[in-house]
Amino acid sequence: MTAPALALAGVGVDRAEVQIIHDVSLDAAPGAVTVILGANGAGKTTLMDGIAGLAPLRSGTIRLDGKPIEKLAPYKRAWAGLGYVEQARTTFRTLTVEQNLLVSQSGDGDLGTVYRLFPELEKRRGLQAGHLSGGEQQMLVLGRALVSAPKVVLIDEMSLGLAPLVVRRLMGTVGELAGMGIAVVLIEQFANLALDIGTHAHVLRKGRVVFSGPCEELRGDEQRLHRLYFGGPPLSAAKTDAGAAESELE
Numbered sequence: 001m002t003a004p005a006l007a008l009a010g011v012g013v014d015r016a017e018v019q020i021i022h023d024v025s026l027d028a029a030p031g032a033v034t035v036i037l038g039a040n041g042a043g044k045t046t047l048m049d050g051i052a053g054l055a056p057l058r059s060g061t062i063r064l065d066g067k068p069i070e071k072l073a074p075y076k077r078a079w080a081g082l083g084y085v086e087q088a089r090t091t092f093r094t095l096t097v098e099q100n101l102l103v104s105q106s107g108d109g110d111l112g113t114v115y116r117l118f119p120e121l122e123k124r125r126g127l128q129a130g131h132l133s134g135g136e137q138q139m140l141v142l143g144r145a146l147v148s149a150p151k152v153v154l155i156d157e158m159s160l161g162l163a164p165l166v167v168r169r170l171m172g173t174v175g176e177l178a179g180m181g182i183a184v185v186l187i188e189q190f191a192n193l194a195l196d197i198g199t200h201a202h203v204l205r206k207g208r209v210v211f212s213g214p215c216e217e218l219r220g221d222e223q224r225l226h227r228l229y230f231g232g233p234p235l236s237a238a239k240t241d242a243g244a245a246e247s248e249l250e
């Protein structure tokens with residue numbers, strides 16, 4: 001089995017001194033998309049912020065390529081190979097597309113790869129980022145993560161406010177990032193789009209993992225997803241398949 005690029009063990013994360021994330025253990029393999037699902041307020045962003053060092057860790061360890069990073073400052077986690085595409089689409093609005101990419105470039109990061117993935121950006125390389133459409137801005141945010149030559153990329157709800165066609169296009173690119181050997185950890189409101197490109201999924205409820213297993217077990221199963229998101233009567237034995245760890249918390 002491939003060693004995980006990112007490995008969390010017993011992770012707890014606080015917000016304003018209140019523990020939001022409890023005892024989360026999960027791995028993200030290189031070359032795969034790991035999907036994190038859950039209802040609004042389940043703690044998905046808090047978990048990502050904890051991994052990136054933007055929210056304080058209460059417990060646990062975070063390893064990137066086998067090395068502990070949980071005590072490092074956020075910028076050192078980035079240097080170690082952790083890319084974070086946050087929910088708010090942040091670009092330098094008065095800089096051009098190319099300048100936005102250049103300020104984020106490091107190591108082996110290559111603008112050519114970004115332009116190959118997003119020909120739209122190459123066409124607009126001299127345009128100020130503030131003039132891009134929402135979809136193009138999201139491409140630029142992904143591009144900025146990519147030119148830092150990351151081993152792991154965390155992507156939080158990149159589909160917010162975008163048209164379905166644009167979201168599908170971006171999802172295709174996320175699959176390509178994984179195809180380049182990057183471990184992608186994806187939070188997505190459109191669960192089925194994420195499950196289509198993901199290999200493993202973890203569902204969070206009230207800050208705890210209530211499902212870990214292959215994406216195919218959840219694909220198209222709206223009822224099961226609803227129950228995992230919001231709780232409900234226990235699943236029948238036939239439905240709690242081997243290989244998936246599932247609990248029904250209230």
Ligand SMILES: Nc1ncnc2c1ncn2[C@@H]1O[C@H](COP(=O)(O)OP(=O)(O)OP(=O)(O)O)[C@@H](O)[C@H]1O
Nearest residue numbers: 015016018020038039040041042043044045046047
């Ligand atoms: N800065 C903060 N201070 C205090 N509590 C916070 C803060 N940010 C988030 N929370 C709380 O932490 C919990 C988890 O929020 P979080 O944003 O991580 O969930 P989420 O699953 O990402 O939800 P969404 O899909 O709505 O973004 C919520 O109860 C929220 O109110």
